[in-house]
Amino acid sequence: MFLALVASATAAIAIPLARAGVHRSPLSPTRIQSSSINTCPGYTASNIVKTDSTLSADLKLAGTACNVYGTDLVDLKLLVEYQTNDRLHVKIYDAGLNVYQVPESFMPRPQSQNAESSGAAIQFSVVESPFSFTVTRTGTNEVLFDTSGVPLIFESQYVRLRTKLPASPNIYGLGEHSDSFRLPTTNYVRTMWNSESPFIPRNSNLYGSHPMYFDHRGNAGTHGVFLWNSNGMDIKIDNNPTDGQYLEYNTIGGVIDLYFMAGPGPVDVSKQYAEVVGLPAMMPYWAFGFHQCKYGYYDVLMVAEVVANYSNAGIPLETMWTDINYMDGRKDFTVDPDRFPMHKMQELVTTLHNRDQHYVLILDPGIHPAPNYPTYSRGEAQGVFLKNSTQNGEYEGVGWPGVISFPDWFAPNTQQWLTNEFQTFFNPTTGIDIDAVWVDMNEASNNCGGPGCPIGDNGNPPAPSTSPRPNTGRPINGFPPDFNPPKSKPKRQSSGIMTGLPGRDLLNPPYHIANHWGTLSDFTIWTDIINTGGTAQYDTHNLYGTMHAHAAHAAMLARRPTQRPMVLTRSTFAGAGAKVAHWFGDNDSNWSDYRISIAQMLAFASMLQMPMVGSDVCGFNGNTTPDLCARWAFLGAFYPFYRNHADTSSLPQEFYLWPLVADAAKNAIATRYKLLDYIYTAMYRQSETGTPLINPLFFVYPNDAQTFGIDLQFFYGPSLLVSPVTVENSTSVDIYLPDDIFYDFWTWAPVQGQGSYTTLNDIDYNTIPLHIRGGSIIPVRNASANTTTALRQESFYLIIAPGRDGTARGELYIDDGESIVQEGGVTDVVFTWDGSNFETQGDFGFGGGKRGESIVVEKVVVLGQGEVAGDSDKAVGSREKRAVTVQGPWGLGGGFRFRL
Ligand SMILES: *[C@@H]1O[C@H](CO)[C@@H](O)[C@H](O)[C@H]1NC(C)=O
Numbered sequence: 075m076f077l078a079l080v081a082s083a084t085a086a087i088a089i090p091l092a093r094a095g096v097h098r099s100p101l102s103p104t105r106i107q108s109s110s111i112n113t114c115p116g117y118t119a120s121n122i123v124k125t126d127s128t129l130s131a132d133l134k135l136a137g138t139a140c141n142v143y144g145t146d147l148v149d150l151k152l153l154v155e156y157q158t159n160d161r162l163h164v165k166i167y168d169a170g171l172n173v174y175q176v177p178e179s180f181m182p183r184p185q186s187q188n189a190e191s192s193g194a195a196i197q198f199s200v201v202e203s204p205f206s207f208t209v210t211r212t213g214t215n216e217v218l219f220d221t222s223g224v225p226l227i228f229e230s231q232y233v234r235l236r237t238k239l240p241a242s243p244n245i246y247g248l249g250e251h252s253d254s255f256r257l258p259t260t261n262y263v264r265t266m267w268n269s270e271s272p273f274i275p276r277n278s279n280l281y282g283s284h285p286m287y288f289d290h291r292g293n294a295g296t297h298g299v300f301l302w303n304s305n306g307m308d309i310k311i312d313n314n315p316t317d318g319q320y321l322e323y324n325t326i327g328g329v330i331d332l333y334f335m336a337g338p339g340p341v342d343v344s345k346q347y348a349e350v351v352g353l354p355a356m357m358p359y360w361a362f363g364f365h366q367c368k369y370g371y372y373d374v375l376m377v378a379e380v381v382a383n384y385s386n387a388g389i390p391l392e393t394m395w396t397d398i399n400y401m402d403g404r405k406d407f408t409v410d411p412d413r414f415p416m417h418k419m420q421e422l423v424t425t426l427h428n429r430d431q432h433y434v435l436i437l438d439p440g441i442h443p444a445p446n447y448p449t450y451s452r453g454e455a456q457g458v459f460l461k462n463s464t465q466n467g468e469y470e471g472v473g474w475p476g477v478i479s480f481p482d483w484f485a486p487n488t489q490q491w492l493t494n495e496f497q498t499f500f501n502p503t504t505g506i507d508i509d510a511v512w513v514d515m516n517e518a519s520n521n522c523g524g525p526g527c528p529i530g531d532n533g534n535p536p537a538p539s540t541s542p543r544p545n546t547g548r549p550i551n552g553f554p555p556d557f558n559p560p561k562s563k564p565k566r567q568s569s570g571i572m573t574g575l576p577g578r579d580l581l582n583p584p585y586h587i588a589n590h591w592g593t594l595s596d597f598t599i600w601t602d603i604i605n606t607g608g609t610a611q612y613d614t615h616n617l618y619g620t621m622h623a624h625a626a627h628a629a630m631l632a633r634r635p636t637q638r639p640m641v642l643t644r645s646t647f648a649g650a651g652a653k654v655a656h657w658f659g660d661n662d663s664n665w666s667d668y669r670i671s672i673a674q675m676l677a678f679a680s681m682l683q684m685p686m687v688g689s690d691v692c693g694f695n696g697n698t699t700p701d702l703c704a705r706w707a708f709l710g711a712f713y714p715f716y717r718n719h720a721d722t723s724s725l726p727q728e729f730y731l732w733p734l735v736a737d738a739a740k741n742a743i744a745t746r747y748k749l750l751d752y753i754y755t756a757m758y759r760q761s762e763t764g765t766p767l768i769n770p771l772f773f774v775y776p777n778d779a780q781t782f783g784i785d786l787q788f789f790y791g792p793s794l795l796v797s798p799v800t801v802e803n804s805t806s807v808d809i810y811l812p813d814d815i816f817y818d819f820w821t822w823a824p825v826q827g828q829g830s831y832t833t834l835n836d837i838d839y840n841t842i843p844l845h846i847r848g849g850s851i852i853p854v855r856n857a858s859a860n861t862t863t864a865l866r867q868e869s870f871y872l873i874i875a876p877g878r879d880g881t882a883r884g885e886l887y888i889d890d891g892e893s894i895v896q897e898g899g900v901t902d903v904v905f906t907w908d909g910s911n912f913e914t915q916g917d918f919g920f921g922g923g924k925r926g927e928s929i930v931v932e933k934v935v936v937l938g939q940g941e942v943a944g945d946s947d948k949a950v951g952s953r954e955k956r957a958v959t960v961q962g963p964w965g966l967g968g969g970f971r972f973r974l
Pocket residue numbers: 376379380383726728
C-alpha cells in the first residue's frame with residue numbers, strides 16, 4: 075500500500091508539502107547536454123588477446139575527455155567469454171577496479187564453462203578504432219548487437235552504450251513496468267530505479283529492476299541481452315532517420331556487464347537466462363490456492379469473520395492474509411494489544427491450521443527507533459541499521475510507524491538479527507505460526523526521502539500513523555460461531571575494491587534518470603548513505619528490496635528448515651525469482667489495470683524467471699465494480715499467484731459480497747483447482763529447467779508474426795490458451811487463434827485455428843474462454859475441493875487433445891507439496907499418445923504421502939474422436955459425445971498403457 079495517499083485521507087502522518095508537490099508532477103525530462111555529448115571521443119582497443127574461449131583488450135580514451143556527466147575514465151578493460159555455446163559474456167570495466175560492481179555476495183555470477191568460440195551459437199567481433207563490437211548469430215550472420223552507431227562513453231557518473239536494432243523490433247522484458255508487453259520502439263524510456271509507485275503509472279519506473287530484454291526476430295531467431303548492473307539507468311528505445319532504430323543504455327554508474335543468450339527460440343532464451351540469474355524457487359502446493367487480504371481488517375475478529383463468510387458462501391479460501399493493521403503502532407514484530415491480542419492471533423492461526431488453511435502476515439523493512447521496542451534495541455545493539463552519512467547516528471526516514479531506521483543488509487549481523495526476530499515472534503508455540511511472509515515497502519519506500527527529513531518542511535517531526543482504527547467499541551472475545559469448525563560504524567566508500575569511485579555526487583548526479591518521483595532520493599533512502607563494506611545506496615538502491623526478501627527467506631527457512639519458504643516481495647531485482655514471489659503492487663480497480671496485469675505477468679513469468687506472480691485481483695486502489703471483480707476473479711485464477719487484495723480506503727471486495735462475483739469465483743477456483751497439478755507440474759518444470767509456466771503466444775508460435783504483440787491472451791502452462799473478456803460490461807471478446815487445432819476446454823469441441831481473429835460472444839461472468847492446444851495431454855483432478863489439502867484426495871483424469879498429426883504429450887509431477895527434500899519419493903511422468911497407443915513413462919515414487927492422497931487415474935478421455943467433431947454447440951450433455959472415454963482406474967504406482 076502507499077503511505078502518503080492513505081495518510082492524506084485517514085492518518086496523521088506529516089507529509090512535507092513541498093514533497094507532496096514533487097510526486098504529482100509529471101516526469102521531468104532527462105537532461106541531455108547534446109551539444110557536448112557529441113564531442114565524446116570514444117575509445118581505442120589495443121593489446122587484443124584471444125584464446126579459444128576468451129578475448130581481452132585494453133581500451134583507451136581516444137581523445138580529449140568530454141566530461142559531460144562526470145569524468146571520462148581513461149583506461150578500461152574489455153573481457154569477452156564464450157561461457158557456454160549459447161551464452162556470451164562481454165564486460166567493459168575500469169582498469170583500476172574502483173567502479174562499483176554488483177557484489178558477488180548479492181548474487182554470484184555464472185561461471186564460464188569455457189566454450190570454444192568456434193562451436194558457439196553467437197560470435198563476438200571487435201573493431202579497434204573507434205572501438206565498437208558486434209555480436210552475430212553463427213551461420214546466418216544475423217547481427218544481434220552492434221555498438222558502432224555512437225562512441226562508448228564511460229564516465230564516473232554516466233555510462234552510455236548503444237546498439238543498433240532492426241526496424242520495428244520486437245523487444246520485451248525490461249521490467250518492471252505497466253506498458254505494453256511488446257515495448258514501444260519510438261521515443262521510449264525504461265528507467266530502472268525501484269520505487270513505490272501507487273497506481274502503477276505508465277511509462278514509469280515501478281517497484282523492480284530487471285535490465286533484461288528479449289529481441290524476437292521470427293524466423294531469424296530470438297536472443298536475450300541482460301545487463302548485470304544495479305545502478306539507476308534509462309534504457310532508451312528510439313529511432314531517427316540518421317541513426318535508425320536503436321536501444322541505448324544510459325546508466326549513472328557501474329560497469330558494462332552484458333550477457334547475451336543465443337536462443338534460438340524464445341523458450342531457449344528464458345532457459346539460458348535462468349542459467350545466469352538462477353532457476354526460480356519451487357513454491358509449496360498450497361501457495362497455488364486462493365488468497366484473501368485487505369488493508370483495513372481492523373481487528374482479529376473481522377479477519378475470522380471473512381474466513382467464516384467465505385466458508386458460508388461455499389467459496390474455497392486457502393490462505394488468509396493480514397496487512398499492517400495487526401501491528402502495535404505499525405511496528406514490525408508486535409501485535410496491537412487491543413485489536414489483535416496475541417492469544418487471539420494464536421487461536422486464529424490454530425483454527426485456520428485445523429481447517430487446513432494458511433495464514434500470512436506483512437512486514438516492512440523500517441524499524442521504529444523507540445526506547446522500549448526490543449526489536450529495535452536488539453538491532454541497534456548489533457549494529458544492523460544504516461548509518462547517517464554525515465553524522466555517526468543512524469539514518470532515519472519515515473514509514474508507517476513514524477520515524478524509522480533501515481536495516482543495512484550488508485552488515486554482518488543483520489541476518490542473524492532478523493532470523494531471531496522471526497524465531498521469536500513467529501514461534502509456533504509462543505508466537506504466531508505464519509505459513510509465509512509478505513515483505514512490503516522495500517524499494518525502500520521512505521515517506522520523507524530527501525534532505526530535511528525526518529523533520530518535515532513544516533518543522534514538525536512526523537507522527538506515527540495509526541490509521542485506520544475505527545472505534546467499534548466491540549470487545550475482542552469469541553470468534554463468530556461459524557468460524558470454529560467441528561475440527562558497527564559505516565566505512566567510507568573509497569576503501570574497497572569495486573565498491574564505487576570516490577568523489578562522486580551521490581545525491582544529484584549530473585545525468586538525471588527519469589525517476590517518476592524526481593530526484594534519486596525522493597521517497598527512498600538517501601543515495602549518499604553508505605552500506606557496511608563501503609558501497610553506497612547510490613549504487614545498491616535497486617538491490618534493497620531483494621536483499622530484504624532474501625533475508626526474510628533465510629529467516630523463514632530457519633523456522634521450518636525442511637519446508638519450501640514462501641516470501642512475497644514488492645521490490646525485486648533481476649534474479650529475485652530464485653527465492654521469492656512478487657505481486658505487481660498497488661494497481662487500480664480498473665479495466666486498464668486488469669488488462670495490463672496480463673502483460674506484467676507475461677514479462678515476469680515467461681522472461682524474467684519470476685514465475686510466482688500476480689496482480690491484486692479486483693484491483694487494490696479505488697472501488698471495484700461487480701462486473702470487473704467477476705471477470706478478475708476468473709482471470710486471476712490463471713495467474714500463478716492468485717490473491718484478492720484491496721486498500722483500506724476501498725470498499726470491501728471479498729468475492730462473497732456480490733452474487734455475480736461469488737458465482738464467478740466459485741467456478742474460477744474450481745477450475746483452477748482441478749488444474750492445480752497441471753500448473754504445479756509446469757512450475758516444477760520451470761524450477762528445474764527454466765521452461766516457463768506461463769507463455770506468450772509467440773513462445774509457442776514463434777514464426778507467426780501476428781502473435782508477437784498479443785498481450786491479452788496467454789498460455790497457462792504449456793497447453794491452455796486463456797482469452798479473457800477485457801472490456802467493461804462486454805460479454806464478447808476477439809481472440810486470435812493460430813493456425814493449429816484447438817479444443818474448447820468447456821465443450822471439448824475441436825476448433826480449427828486459422829491464424830486469424832474470431833469473435834466469441836455470450837461469455838457469461840462465471841466462465842472464461844479456454845482452449846486446449848492440440849498435441850497436449852492435461853491431467854485434471856476429478857473434482858475441486860475446499861482446500862488444496864482436500865484437493866489432493868481427489869483422483870485424476872487425463873484429457874488427450876490430439877494435435878494435427880494425431881499425437882499428444884503431457885506431464886504430471888506429484889510430490890508431497892511442501893518439503894525441500896522429497897524423502898517420500900516423487901512421481902514425474904510423461905504421457906504420450908501416438909494416435910492409438912497411450913503410454914506412461916517416468917518415475918512413480920510418490921505413494922500418496924502420510925495422508926494417503928490420491929494417485930489414481932480414473933479415466934482418460936480422447937478428444938476429437940467423437941461423432942460431432944467440428945460442432946461448437948455448447949449444449950450440456952453433448953460434451954461426452956465429442957470424446958472417447960477409456961475407463962480406468964489405474965494407479966500411478968507404475969506405468970500404464972492402453973490401445974484404442
Ligand atoms: C460477513 O457476513 C455477515 C453476514 O452476511 C455480514 O454481516 C458481515 O458484514 C460480513 N463480514 C465481513 C467482514 O465481510
